[in-house]
Amino acid sequence: MDKPRRSWTVTPHEGLVQHEENLWSVEGMVPGAPFRRRMCIARRSDGSLLFFHAVPLEDKVLEQVKALGKPAYLVVGHHQHAIDAHPFAERLGLKIFGPRRSEAALRQRCDFGGALEDVPEDPAVSVESLPGSKLAEAVIVVKSGDRRSVLFCDAIQNNPPEKTKTIFRLLGFAGGPKSPFLFRLLFLQDKRAMREALERFAALPGLKRIIPCHGDVVENGAAEALKAAAAAL
Numbered sequence: 001m002d003k004p005r006r007s008w009t010v011t012p013h014e015g016l017v018q019h020e021e022n023l024w025s026v027e028g029m030v031p032g033a034p035f036r037r038r039m040c041i042a043r044r045s046d047g048s049l050l051f052f053h054a055v056p057l058e059d060k061v062l063e064q065v066k067a068l069g070k071p072a073y074l075v076v077g078h079h080q081h082a083i084d085a086h087p088f089a090e091r092l093g094l095k096i097f098g099p100r101r102s103e104a105a106l107r108q109r110c111d112f113g114g115a116l117e118d119v120p121e122d123p124a125v126s127v128e129s130l131p132g133s134k135l136a137e138a139v140i141v142v143k144s145g146d147r148r149s150v151l152f153c154d155a156i157q158n159n160p161p162e163k164t165k166t167i168f169r170l171l172g173f174a175g176g177p178k179s180p181f182l183f184r185l186l187f188l189q190d191k192r193a194m195r196e197a198l199e200r201f202a203a204l205p206g207l208k209r210i211i212p213c214h215g216d217v218v219e220n221g222a223a224e225a226l227k228a229a230a231a232a233l
Contacts, residue, residue, distance in 0.1 A: 005109060008087040010056045016064050020144035022124060024068065025211060028055050031083060034165050035173075038213050040151050041065060042142045044122040048072035052140050052151050053081055053213060054088035066092075073097060073119060075127055077153025077213065078135040079105035086110040099129055099136035130155055132194025134187045141201070147208040150201050150222070154187065155179055155194065156229055158215035177210055177218050177225040179233060188233065195230045202226035 013028025022043040030037045039055040049065075050073040057065065065071075071092040076082045079102040086109060089096050095113035098106045106112045116138055119127045124143045129136040133155060140151040158176035161169060168174065172181035179188070188194060201207070202223040210218040210225060218225055 005086040006083060008056050008091055009084070010058055013055055013057065013061070016061055019149060019209065019211065019217070020142070020147065022144050023142050023149055024065075025217075026055055026057065026061065026065075035159075035168060036163075036214065037081075038211065040140070040142075040211055041068065042125045042140065042151075043069045044072075045124045046122070050075060050119075050122075050125055050127075050140075051088070051092075051094065052138070053077065053153075054084040056084055056088055056091075062091075075116065075119065075138050075140065076106070076110075077137045078102045079109065080135075081153060081213070082106055082109045097127070099138060101129075101136040130194065131197040132188060132190035132192070134189040137187075139197075139201075141204065143206075144208075146206045148204045148206050149209045149211055150204070150207065150226075151211045151213075153213050154183055156198075156210060156226070157183075157212050158210070158218055160216060173214075176215055176229075177212070178229050184233065191233050195233050198226045198230035198233075202230070 011029050018024050024041045027038045040052040042050045047069045049069040049071045052075050074089050074094040074096045076098045097114050097119050100115035126141045130139045137153040142149045159173050161174040164174040207222050210222045
């Protein structure tokens, strides 16, 4: 029997942060856990909004988000990042997309609208599965003029030690940008494929930043950071 789906529940979060004219994010706490998560909002070429992960928002911030464009799509990195996908999509009228590999688990938490490759193509916002990831987790590339931002789920994190709880420091999550040891142990399926993918992202023309779901945004040296993360796999 399926578990009841989570209702709209606002947990502590910060305000809306603008990174580019078509890219924003909101950072908050993971429900029931002592670490942080980030939702990104990208405006596509047609003015519609694509959300990467779901963080229920206070009314004031929610209205700010709605003013950015027409909410249309929600992409979740994989099923473990879908805790708030159902209420968020229901509140904003979004179609939910995720890795085909996580479809069965996603259907238990939300109305699965399609796989990552089913997201309508757009010249400004591209979605794909990360090669080498056991869960085929999502990666998004946002083009803003001649600059590009790469949005990661779990494969790349950047957790400052001073902001990271002791248990997570002991588990190797602190520091970065990097692929944490526990991620590599549990979710890295093909090291060569992921290394080549990270190197490909590092070589993107105009790469400006890395935006991880967990940890600080990398605004400087994004290409070098991805190359180093690839070499450390």
